[in-house]
Amino acid sequence: MTNARKKTILAVDDDQKTRQLLKQYLEKQQYVVQLAHDGESFRAEFERYRDDLSLVILDVMLPDTDGFALCRMVRERSEVPIIMLTASSDDTERIVGLELGADDYIGKPYNPRELLARIKAIHRRSNPGDGNARRYMRFAGFCLDRLERTLKDANGEIVALTGMDFDLLRIFAEHAGEILDRSRLMEQTRGRDLGPADRSLDVQVSRLRQRLADDGKQPVLIKTVRNSGYVFSVEVVASHE
Template identity: 85%
Template sequence: MTTAPRKRTILAVDDDQKTRHLLKLYLEKHQYVVQLAHDGASFRNEFERYKDDLILVILDVMLPDTDGFALCQMVRNRSAVPIIMLTASSDETERIVGLELGADDYIGKPYSPRELLARIKAIHRRTGMADAAGAPRFLRFAGFCLDRLERTLKGPDGAQITLTAMDFDLLRIFAEHAGEVLDRSRLMEQTRGRDLGPMDRSLDVQISRLRQRLGDDGKQPALIKTVRSSGYVLSVEVSASHE
């Protein structure tokens, strides 16, 4: 008995009807299934209905009955599905709040549908990475076990640690390059597929959140260390294996 392929379903919430319509038309041309919501209540209903099929959630920050931050937190508490947030604000604080709550990327409004599609594809290239070219499936360090195929992380006590798609990609890069100082621009390009702006703190927020996931002291980290004026480094030994 064969298993039916999983639908490539995206759930998007935006209170502007024209924006929703255009987004749906554009993404469906690129073979995505798009479900729409116009406010927080309808989004929650659609999320419950389609959560097992979702490969991405798109959240507008400003909504009539709630905000995208509350929805982001709700989704992240229940799922590791990638989240892109849409914001009309140029305020960096707003974007940082979204990342701290578990968003994987953000796009400023108004936005180009082509840019949105590029961001979606970039996220799915990263999250769709399997055990390519026979590379070892498991990366182990300091009692942790990172499964590159299942995209999961187990702690020293054997319990699974919840990671967002961005958390996982960042940790995988560190583990694959343990002991190597990785500059911020390189990390930004490899995890977000774009250049790091001069005032962009999103990567630093992401690393701070990843340290929290690992129980790594932000003031005196033992795992992911800051190298002043250079970048970051995973400073523990990593072993790789297929089992």
């Protein structure tokens, strides 16, 4: 396999040993890994490889900045998937990261196999789906393109979505009118169980509502079903054209 076929990951961590171990492990899994040791070097490497990146890994704690600032910077320039690494057990850091546009998070210290599983799950979700499925899904003036993984509004303008935003919206659209419980949504979007105090899915839904200009207090598109989950409550029309 040539490097041209490999997915390229950019990771930033201020610990040299951690960086090298991560690089060695992921390269054995056939990824190309670029490294940065602080915010300044990350920004330089991101601009250098931006068009080739399939994923970014951000450590929250860095000597000259933090992962949140870098997450914000990346989201201003790209929709590349982001995984954040946090040593804190406080859910606040994780929620802030998700609100800024991160696609997933993992606690430090982490098992490399778990990180690899998260990376593979994100890459799987980023690939086009079943070729026999209808490409376009239209609802409330929006058009979701499952092949190009884009969403356009009534004016034909592209709505900025992260990979996780897109996956969550696609699931809602494919199951319009169904009550989807939070555990099912967590499993389908992140590939893991929902913890008893895990608010990350609710943060994701809130962020998606903002993208769709769906009033969080009186939502029209994504409604909360008390003690059950969520329901996409508008009609969806799927077509090949």
